[in-house]
Amino acid sequence: MTEKQAKELLQKYLDQQASPEEQKKVEEWYATLEAKDVVVPADQKAAIGAQMFVQLKAAMNEKPKHNKILKLQTFYKVAAAVLIVFTIGLTVWKINRPVKSVENQVTVITGATEQKRITLSDGSVVLLGPAAKLSYPKVFASNSRQIALKEGEAFFDIAHQEKRPFTVHTTSGIDIKVLGTSFKVKSYQASKQLEVAVVTGKVAVSNQKGNLGTLVKDEFLTYDKSAGRAAIRKIKPVAFIEFAFDGATLDQVINKLQYAYSIKIVLSDSTLAKLKTTASFSSKQSPEEILDIICSLHHLKFNGSKNHKTFNIYK
The missing domain is CATH 2.60.120.1440 (Jelly Rolls)
Incomplete structure (x- = not known):
């Protein structure tokens, strides 16, 4: 039975339109649920109570039929259990398709x-x-x-x-x-x-x-x-981001700046990549301004392309 078919059957039961065989199936589900410990949060209990009040009020306004009063208590218990199942996302029957976990x-x-x-x-x-x-x-x-x-x-x-x-x-x-x-x-x-x-x-x-x-x-x-x-x-900048480096290598600093400004920075000497940098910058500063400060810290120089997209750092 698919989830859709199961929901349709439960709705028929709540509307008291299910056949004797279908009623038996739902009550078997309820018996299975009763055997388990189900914890329902207070807010969900309140919602279930409100829904069941509407169901009971409609049922009590109808003219009583043979055995209907006796069945009302059973109907209330089963219908409440069915609503609990849907409200807290439990499943008391097997569904053919896998269900993705939402616990994460x-x-x-x-x-x-x-x-x-x-x-x-x-x-x-x-x-x-x-x-x-x-x-x-x-x-x-x-x-x-x-x-x-x-x-x-x-x-x-x-x-x-x-x-x-x-x-x-x-x-x-x-x-x-x-x-x-x-x-x-x-x-x-x-x-x-x-x-x-x-x-x-x-x-x-x-x-x-x-x-x-x-x-x-x-x-x-x-x-x-x-x-x-x-x-x-x-557009004009919508916000500014702070870049804080505490002992980061020059290679790490360069990687951050490249992604932040969509630019390319090349080190002329690979040994420069291990130089340590401790400094803070803001995205409101231009790449040239930041590179000028970094190069001053390490006694280096830099130059850039005409379109300001590629920079070279050297001794």
Whole structure:
């Protein structure tokens, strides 16, 4: 029996339209449930109680028939058990298709004036805006990091992990994929548009039909849900990110800056990669300004290409 068929049968039982054989099947399920210890949270008990009150009121308003009063107590117990099963997600019968476990998932919902800071298992940080809903795993998979922004606005500061891409799914069917960067997503179900703004790094925005665009620092994408079209434009910075290095190697610093600014930095001598750096910077600073400070710390020099996308550090 499939889950759909089981639900239909339970509904027939609640409506008192089930055949004697079907009633027997449901009551057998109930007997199985009675044999188990089921703990129901207080708020769910209240919801079940309200539903059962409606059922009982309707039943008591009917004219009594032979044996109906005697059966009412049994009906109440079984129907309540059935509602408990659905409410807390238990299963007392076998379903043909496998069920994915949701034990690893966490859902955070903010109030109308509330904001929350969430630190994910990989060290990434999410600043969740008011009236928002975010779902994410307690622990990410070994080969990917996936979360879902189901409603509202959020700012993401993603820890760089080249072998584990990070993807934000939205209810609009838009996915934002990154490796390590910071960006902002605004996705309200009631809104006609979805927005993505990149603070540092690079993100790829896509839907089921394919890639909608690749954004870099200070670029902004709007997606028209009705038309299925996306537009990208340059914007003023929506936020600033701090880069703090405490004894990090120059190689680690370079990797962070490359992803933050979508640039390429080359060391003329591989031995320079092990130099230690302790300093703090902000994304409001230009790459040239940051490189100038780093090179001063280590008595090095640097030069850049005309398009300011490639830099070379040397002695």
